[in-house]
Amino acid sequence: MNGFDVKATAHFGRALKKLARAHPQILDEYDAVIAILGADPYNRTRRHPIKKLEGIRAGDGQYRIRMRRFRFIYDISERTVFLKACALRREDAY
Secondary structure, eight states: OOSOEEEEOHHHHHHHHHHHHHOTTHHHHHHHHHHHHHHOTTOTTSOSOEEEOTTOOTTSOOEEEEETTEEEEEEEETTEEEEEEEEESSGGGO
8 A cells, every 4th residue: 555544633624614714725735735744744754844742642643744834743653644723823823
C-alpha cells in the first residue's frame, strides 16, 4: 500500500468550518494539505513546510504543516494521518 489515509477529527472539522466562514480560501489550502499528507506526512522528501513539534506527546498533534496563512496540526499513527487542528498563523495557533 502506497500513501497514507488522512482523517480529520471532530475538533478539526469544527475549526475548519468556523475558519472557512471568514476565510474561504482555507478550503483550497485544505485540499493541498490532504494531497501532501497522503503522500509524505513525515516530509522525507524535504519538499514541504512540515515541522515536527518539540515537547508534544503522541496524540496531541506532533506535526505542523504551513500553508500560507494557515497552520494544520496533525499526528501520524501507522499508515493514518489524523488532522487535529487548524488555525490562522498567530501566537495561539499551537
